Amino acid sequence: MKIIVFGIFLSVIAGVSHSADLLQIPANPDKGFNYPYLLKLPEAVSKEDRTFLIVETNNTGKVSDDYDVHLAAAKNAIVGNAVGPWLSKKLSYPILMPVFPRPKSEWQIYTHALDRDSMLTKSLPFERLDLQLKAMIENAQDVLRERSLEPEDKVILAGFSASGTFANRFSLLHPEIIEIVVAGGLNGTLMLPTALLDSYGLKYPLGINDFSQITGRNFNLDEWLNIKQFLFMGENDTNDAVAYDDAYSEEERSVIYKTTGKSIHPERWNNSQKIYKKYGANVTFRTFKGLGHGTNGNVHSEFLAFVRGNI
Numbered sequence: 001m002k003i004i005v006f007g008i009f010l011s012v013i014a015g016v017s018h019s020a021d022l023l024q025i026p027a028n029p030d031k032g033f034n035y036p037y038l039l040k041l042p043e044a045v046s047k048e049d050r051t052f053l054i055v056e057t058n059n060t061g062k063v064s065d066d067y068d069v070h071l072a073a074a075k076n077a078i079v080g081n082a083v084g085p086w087l088s089k090k091l092s093y094p095i096l097m098p099v100f101p102r103p104k105s106e107w108q109i110y111t112h113a114l115d116r117d118s119m120l121t122k123s124l125p126f127e128r129l130d131l132q133l134k135a136m137i138e139n140a141q142d143v144l145r146e147r148s149l150e151p152e153d154k155v156i157l158a159g160f161s162a163s164g165t166f167a168n169r170f171s172l173l174h175p176e177i178i179e180i181v182v183a184g185g186l187n188g189t190l191m192l193p194t195a196l197l198d199s200y201g202l203k204y205p206l207g208i209n210d211f212s213q214i215t216g217r218n219f220n221l222d223e224w225l226n227i228k229q230f231l232f233m234g235e236n237d238t239n240d241a242v243a244y245d246d247a248y249s250e251e252e253r254s255v256i257y258k259t260t261g262k263s264i265h266p267e268r269w270n271n272s273q274k275i276y277k278k279y280g281a282n283v284t285f286r287t288f289k290g291l292g293h294g295t296n297g298n299v300h301s302e303f304l305a306f307v308r309g310n311i
Helices: 067-078 083-091 116-120 129-146 162-173 211-215 221-226 250-259 264-278 297-309
Strands: 022-025 037-040 054-056 095-098 155-160 178-184 228-234 283-288
Touching: 022 129, 037 067, 037 129, 054 083, 067 095, 083 095, 083 155, 083 178, 083 297, 095 129, 129 162, 155 162, 162 178, 178 297, 228 264, 228 297, 264 283, 283 297
Parallel strands: 054 095, 054 155, 155 178, 178 228, 228 283
Antiparallel strands: 022 037, 037 095
16 A cells, blocks of 8 residues: 655645645635635545545534634634544545534524525525535545545545534435444434424424425435444433524424424434434444543544444
């Protein structure tokens, strides 16, 4: 296996700003994305037999109409120890992080969790962020190939909390481009691969009842079942986005409470697991004892072993 060591790049792509290993790719509406994205390159590549692009969406953790707030947060996150960036370091894989806004003036549109409002938004720059991310992935793979890297066509999708929820929902929207999902801090709530549950219609993001109306195509269950997934929660995690109006509407909240349950643990998290298993999802569920809304060394070791065992 060859080792490729990256130094300071002498070639320059028009409009691309970069340090030795962190590129900021500008927005390119002609190619399908209205916002820039960050692409962190590994110092060396060859620890694994295959090279995957890791993708984790940005999660500023607050609303702001100042785009620089979201850009700064993403730049800090991509070099930190969140799920995706940590995997990138350990596996020497490149990682992509979009810089999507989460506007204060449109606070009900929870872009960083890819909620229903963000999927239904029309004629705004953050319309269909899922398609924008897909376009970024395709563009990033071309950028990597220009640098003599040959990433697999499918990606490793990672996230925690809002970015974990984004990853979970994106995996049902675009399963054909995903090899592995590692996501945690999921509020005990998953997007379900069914249109109905207990006679309740599950509209996006609860399920696939209106999937074709929103996306223009049918849900691809077979491709989704091919994804290897590691989904986790801390047993003491009480961070519940379901209770808040920016993340869920009153109608969505009511349906969740009536179908999978009101409490995160054990009710809602366990019921979500049962439904995934009923449909044959290729998923490893973990509930970590003594852990709240966060990760630790044990969590990281487990999902790293999971990824290595599935590539």
